[in-house]
Amino acid sequence: MARPRTAARTVEHPDLSEVSLQQVLEALVDPVRRMVVSQLSQAGEDKSCGTFEAPVSLSTLTHHFNVLREAGLIRQYYVGTTKMNTLRTDEMEERFPGLLSAVLAASTAQAQADTA
Amino acid sequence: MARPRTAARTVEHPDLSEVSLQQVLEALVDPVRRMVVSQLSQAGEDKSCGTFEAPVSLSTLTHHFNVLREAGLIRQYYVGTTKMNTLRTDEMEERFPGLLSAVLAASTAQAQADTA
DNA sequence: GGCCGTTTTCGATGGCGCTCGTACTATGGC
Protein backbone atom coordinates (compact mmCIF):
# COMPACT_ATOMS: atom_id res chain seq x y z
CA MET A 1 0.00 0.00 0.00
CA ALA A 2 1.64 3.13 -1.09
CA ARG A 3 1.01 5.68 1.48
CA PRO A 4 2.63 9.05 1.36
CA ARG A 5 1.47 9.01 4.90
CA THR A 6 3.11 12.14 6.02
CA ALA A 7 4.06 10.73 9.29
CA ALA A 8 5.07 13.71 11.35
CA ARG A 9 2.58 12.88 14.03
CA THR A 10 0.62 15.93 14.87
CA VAL A 11 -1.19 16.90 18.02
CA GLU A 12 -4.41 18.86 18.41
CA HIS A 13 -4.39 21.91 20.62
CA PRO A 14 -7.38 23.99 21.62
CA ASP A 15 -7.52 27.71 21.11
CA LEU A 16 -7.46 29.17 24.58
CA SER A 17 -10.61 31.12 23.88
CA GLU A 18 -12.34 27.77 23.86
CA VAL A 19 -11.17 26.51 27.20
CA SER A 20 -13.24 27.27 30.27
CA LEU A 21 -12.17 28.17 33.76
CA GLN A 22 -13.76 24.92 34.84
CA GLN A 23 -11.46 22.93 32.56
CA VAL A 24 -8.35 24.70 33.76
CA LEU A 25 -9.24 24.27 37.42
CA GLU A 26 -10.06 20.62 36.91
CA ALA A 27 -6.68 20.19 35.28
CA LEU A 28 -4.83 21.98 38.05
CA VAL A 29 -6.61 20.30 40.93
CA ASP A 30 -4.83 17.01 40.43
CA PRO A 31 -1.55 16.88 42.37
CA VAL A 32 0.21 14.82 39.73
CA ARG A 33 -0.73 17.26 37.00
CA ARG A 34 0.39 20.15 39.16
CA MET A 35 3.71 18.37 39.59
CA VAL A 36 4.06 18.15 35.83
CA VAL A 37 3.25 21.81 35.37
CA SER A 38 5.64 22.79 38.12
CA GLN A 39 8.51 20.75 36.74
CA LEU A 40 7.85 22.18 33.31
CA SER A 41 7.88 25.68 34.68
CA GLN A 42 11.04 25.23 36.66
CA ALA A 43 12.90 23.42 33.92
CA GLY A 44 12.79 26.58 31.86
CA GLU A 45 12.83 24.51 28.71
CA ASP A 46 10.76 21.86 26.97
CA LYS A 47 10.76 18.43 28.52
CA SER A 48 9.98 15.08 26.99
CA CYS A 49 7.26 12.96 28.57
CA GLY A 50 9.73 10.47 29.94
CA THR A 51 11.69 13.00 31.95
CA PHE A 52 9.03 13.82 34.51
CA GLU A 53 9.01 12.56 38.04
CA ALA A 54 5.65 11.37 39.26
CA PRO A 55 4.40 8.59 41.49
CA VAL A 56 2.27 7.01 38.79
CA SER A 57 2.70 4.62 35.91
CA LEU A 58 3.58 5.75 32.42
CA SER A 59 0.14 5.07 31.06
CA THR A 60 -1.41 7.18 33.78
CA LEU A 61 1.05 9.94 32.99
CA THR A 62 -0.07 9.87 29.38
CA HIS A 63 -3.61 10.42 30.56
CA HIS A 64 -2.52 13.46 32.58
CA PHE A 65 -0.70 14.94 29.62
CA ASN A 66 -3.88 14.63 27.59
CA VAL A 67 -5.90 16.42 30.22
CA LEU A 68 -3.34 19.21 30.47
CA ARG A 69 -3.22 19.61 26.71
CA GLU A 70 -6.99 19.70 26.36
CA ALA A 71 -7.15 22.30 29.10
CA GLY A 72 -4.74 24.41 27.09
CA LEU A 73 -2.03 24.33 29.71
CA ILE A 74 0.65 22.59 27.66
CA ARG A 75 1.63 22.28 24.04
CA GLN A 76 3.04 19.02 22.72
CA TYR A 77 5.03 18.08 19.65
CA TYR A 78 6.96 15.08 18.51
CA VAL A 79 10.72 14.93 18.13
CA GLY A 80 11.67 11.54 16.80
CA THR A 81 10.32 8.95 19.18
CA THR A 82 9.90 11.34 22.04
CA LYS A 83 7.15 13.82 22.72
CA MET A 84 8.05 17.23 24.01
CA ASN A 85 6.01 19.47 26.28
CA THR A 86 5.87 23.24 26.73
CA LEU A 87 3.89 25.37 29.11
CA ARG A 88 1.54 27.78 27.37
CA THR A 89 2.39 30.38 29.99
CA ASP A 90 1.82 33.56 28.05
CA GLU A 91 -1.38 32.45 26.41
CA MET A 92 -2.78 31.33 29.74
CA GLU A 93 -1.80 34.61 31.31
CA GLU A 94 -3.82 36.39 28.69
CA ARG A 95 -6.82 34.10 28.99
CA PHE A 96 -6.91 33.86 32.80
CA PRO A 97 -4.70 36.62 34.16
CA GLY A 98 -2.82 35.71 37.29
CA LEU A 99 -4.29 32.25 37.61
CA LEU A 100 -1.49 29.97 36.49
CA SER A 101 1.19 32.13 38.05
CA ALA A 102 -0.63 32.13 41.38
CA VAL A 103 -0.95 28.36 41.38
CA LEU A 104 2.67 27.92 40.38
CA ALA A 105 3.83 30.31 43.07
CA ALA A 106 1.80 28.57 45.74
CA SER A 107 2.94 25.24 44.46
CA THR A 108 6.64 25.97 44.64
CA ALA A 109 6.22 27.77 47.95
CA GLN A 110 4.67 24.68 49.42
CA ALA A 111 7.32 22.45 47.89
CA GLN A 112 10.00 24.52 49.59
CA ALA A 113 8.13 24.40 52.87
CA ASP A 114 8.02 20.62 52.63
CA THR A 115 11.71 20.34 51.90
CA ALA A 116 12.65 22.76 54.62
CA MET B 1 -34.48 31.14 80.52
CA ALA B 2 -31.44 29.85 82.20
CA ARG B 3 -30.21 27.70 79.43
CA PRO B 4 -26.50 27.00 79.81
CA ARG B 5 -27.05 23.80 77.92
CA THR B 6 -26.25 25.39 74.63
CA ALA B 7 -23.73 28.08 74.46
CA ALA B 8 -24.15 30.34 71.47
CA ARG B 9 -23.49 28.06 68.56
CA THR B 10 -19.96 28.43 67.48
CA VAL B 11 -18.19 27.41 64.32
CA GLU B 12 -14.66 26.13 63.88
CA HIS B 13 -12.39 27.87 61.43
CA PRO B 14 -8.94 26.76 60.37
CA ASP B 15 -5.95 29.02 60.56
CA LEU B 16 -4.99 29.70 56.99
CA SER B 17 -1.47 28.51 57.64
CA GLU B 18 -3.00 25.08 58.03
CA VAL B 19 -4.85 24.92 54.75
CA SER B 20 -3.10 23.53 51.71
CA LEU B 21 -3.20 24.64 48.12
CA GLN B 22 -4.78 21.30 47.39
CA GLN B 23 -7.66 22.03 49.74
CA VAL B 24 -8.30 25.44 48.26
CA LEU B 25 -8.22 24.18 44.70
CA GLU B 26 -10.53 21.30 45.54
CA ALA B 27 -12.92 23.80 47.08
CA LEU B 28 -12.80 26.11 44.09
CA VAL B 29 -13.12 23.45 41.42
CA ASP B 30 -16.77 22.81 42.15
CA PRO B 31 -19.02 25.11 40.10
CA VAL B 32 -21.61 25.42 42.86
CA ARG B 33 -18.99 26.45 45.38
CA ARG B 34 -17.57 28.94 42.92
CA MET B 35 -21.06 30.37 42.55
CA VAL B 36 -21.28 30.80 46.30
CA VAL B 37 -17.91 32.50 46.47
CA SER B 38 -18.78 34.74 43.55
CA GLN B 39 -22.09 35.80 45.02
CA LEU B 40 -20.42 36.49 48.32
CA SER B 41 -17.76 38.57 46.65
CA GLN B 42 -20.20 40.58 44.58
CA ALA B 43 -22.63 41.14 47.42
CA GLY B 44 -20.03 43.21 49.18
CA GLU B 45 -21.48 42.21 52.52
CA ASP B 46 -22.15 39.09 54.54
CA LYS B 47 -24.90 36.83 53.30
CA SER B 48 -26.96 34.28 55.17
CA CYS B 49 -26.96 30.71 53.89
CA GLY B 50 -30.51 30.95 52.65
CA THR B 51 -29.86 33.89 50.34
CA PHE B 52 -27.67 32.09 47.83
CA GLU B 53 -28.81 30.97 44.43
CA ALA B 54 -27.69 27.53 43.46
CA PRO B 55 -29.17 24.63 41.54
CA VAL B 56 -28.93 22.20 44.45
CA SER B 57 -30.90 21.26 47.51
CA LEU B 58 -30.43 22.94 50.87
CA SER B 59 -28.69 19.98 52.40
CA THR B 60 -26.24 19.88 49.54
CA LEU B 61 -25.62 23.57 49.99
CA THR B 62 -24.81 22.97 53.63
CA HIS B 63 -22.20 20.48 52.51
CA HIS B 64 -20.63 23.06 50.20
CA PHE B 65 -20.50 25.64 52.96
CA ASN B 66 -18.64 23.13 55.11
CA VAL B 67 -16.10 22.47 52.41
CA LEU B 68 -15.57 26.18 51.82
CA ARG B 69 -15.17 26.82 55.52
CA GLU B 70 -12.70 23.98 56.00
CA ALA B 71 -10.71 25.27 53.07
CA GLY B 72 -10.50 28.63 54.80
CA LEU B 73 -12.38 30.46 52.09
CA ILE B 74 -15.32 31.61 54.18
CA ARG B 75 -16.01 32.49 57.78
CA GLN B 76 -19.37 31.64 59.33
CA TYR B 77 -21.20 32.90 62.40
CA TYR B 78 -24.68 32.64 63.75
CA VAL B 79 -27.11 35.53 64.03
CA GLY B 80 -30.26 34.28 65.64
CA THR B 81 -31.53 31.42 63.57
CA THR B 82 -29.58 32.35 60.51
CA LYS B 83 -25.98 31.66 59.67
CA MET B 84 -23.95 34.38 58.03
CA ASN B 85 -21.04 33.96 55.64
CA THR B 86 -18.05 36.16 54.86
CA LEU B 87 -15.25 35.76 52.37
CA ARG B 88 -11.83 35.58 54.00
CA THR B 89 -10.48 37.63 51.13
CA ASP B 90 -7.56 39.34 52.81
CA GLU B 91 -6.35 36.29 54.65
CA MET B 92 -6.47 34.24 51.50
CA GLU B 93 -4.61 36.91 49.62
CA GLU B 94 -1.85 36.68 52.15
CA ARG B 95 -1.76 32.91 52.15
CA PHE B 96 -2.03 32.36 48.39
CA PRO B 97 -1.36 35.69 46.71
CA GLY B 98 -3.39 36.31 43.61
CA LEU B 99 -5.16 32.97 43.63
CA LEU B 100 -8.63 33.81 44.83
CA SER B 101 -8.70 37.11 42.99
CA ALA B 102 -7.71 35.42 39.74
CA VAL B 103 -10.43 32.83 40.09
CA LEU B 104 -13.00 35.45 40.98
CA ALA B 105 -11.99 37.60 38.05
CA ALA B 106 -12.16 34.71 35.61
CA SER B 107 -15.42 33.63 37.13
CA THR B 108 -17.19 36.95 36.73
CA ALA B 109 -15.67 37.47 33.30
CA GLN B 110 -17.16 34.20 32.16
CA ALA B 111 -20.50 35.02 33.77
CA GLN B 112 -20.66 38.24 31.80
CA ALA B 113 -19.71 36.45 28.60
CA ASP B 114 -22.58 34.02 29.17
CA THR B 115 -25.08 36.78 29.79
CA ALA B 116 -23.95 38.79 26.82
C1' DG C 1 14.17 -6.90 8.05
C1' DG C 2 14.25 -6.95 12.98
C1' DC C 3 14.94 -5.09 17.51
C1' DC C 4 14.65 -1.48 20.97
C1' DG C 5 13.09 2.54 23.32
C1' DT C 6 9.12 5.69 23.81
C1' DT C 7 4.51 6.57 24.21
C1' DT C 8 -0.37 5.21 23.53
C1' DT C 9 -4.69 2.53 23.71
C1' DC C 10 -7.76 -0.39 25.97
C1' DG C 11 -10.61 -2.35 29.50
C1' DA C 12 -11.22 -3.05 34.28
C1' DT C 13 -11.19 -1.50 38.89
C1' DG C 14 -11.66 1.13 42.92
C1' DG C 15 -12.57 5.05 45.62
C1' DC C 16 -14.19 9.54 46.42
C1' DG C 17 -17.45 13.28 46.29
C1' DC C 18 -21.85 15.38 44.75
C1' DT C 19 -26.43 14.72 45.30
C1' DC C 20 -30.72 13.82 47.48
C1' DG C 21 -34.67 13.03 51.02
C1' DT C 22 -35.82 12.63 55.53
C1' DA C 23 -35.46 13.18 60.19
C1' DC C 24 -33.51 16.14 63.57
C1' DT C 25 -31.89 20.35 66.31
C1' DA C 26 -31.89 25.15 67.42
C1' DT C 27 -33.83 29.77 67.80
C1' DG C 28 -37.38 33.25 67.99
C1' DG C 29 -42.14 34.82 68.11
C1' DC C 30 -46.93 34.18 69.51
Next chain:
DNA sequence: GCCATAGTACGAGCGCCATCGAAAACGGCC
Protein backbone atom coordinates in the same frame (compact mmCIF):
# COMPACT_ATOMS: atom_id res chain seq x y z
C1' DG D 1 -45.86 25.77 75.54
C1' DC D 2 -46.20 25.59 70.56
C1' DC D 3 -45.34 26.39 65.95
C1' DA D 4 -42.64 28.28 62.19
C1' DT D 5 -38.21 29.11 60.25
C1' DA D 6 -33.21 28.13 59.37
C1' DG D 7 -29.96 25.08 58.99
C1' DT D 8 -27.78 20.25 59.99
C1' DA D 9 -26.86 15.20 60.31
C1' DC D 10 -27.21 10.91 58.30
C1' DG D 11 -27.30 7.35 55.07
C1' DA D 12 -27.75 5.83 50.30
C1' DG D 13 -27.15 6.15 45.44
C1' DC D 14 -24.43 7.04 41.65
C1' DG D 15 -21.37 8.73 38.35
C1' DC D 16 -16.90 10.08 37.37
C1' DC D 17 -11.97 9.95 37.34
C1' DA D 18 -7.32 8.33 38.59
C1' DT D 19 -5.01 4.26 38.37
C1' DC D 20 -3.04 0.09 36.58
C1' DG D 21 -1.13 -3.84 33.42
C1' DA D 22 -0.79 -5.72 29.10
C1' DA D 23 -0.44 -5.23 24.48
C1' DA D 24 -0.01 -2.36 20.40
C1' DA D 25 1.75 1.63 17.45
C1' DC D 26 5.53 4.32 15.97
C1' DG D 27 10.13 5.95 14.75
C1' DG D 28 14.98 5.22 14.84
C1' DC D 29 18.90 2.31 14.31
C1' DC D 30 21.85 -1.50 12.93
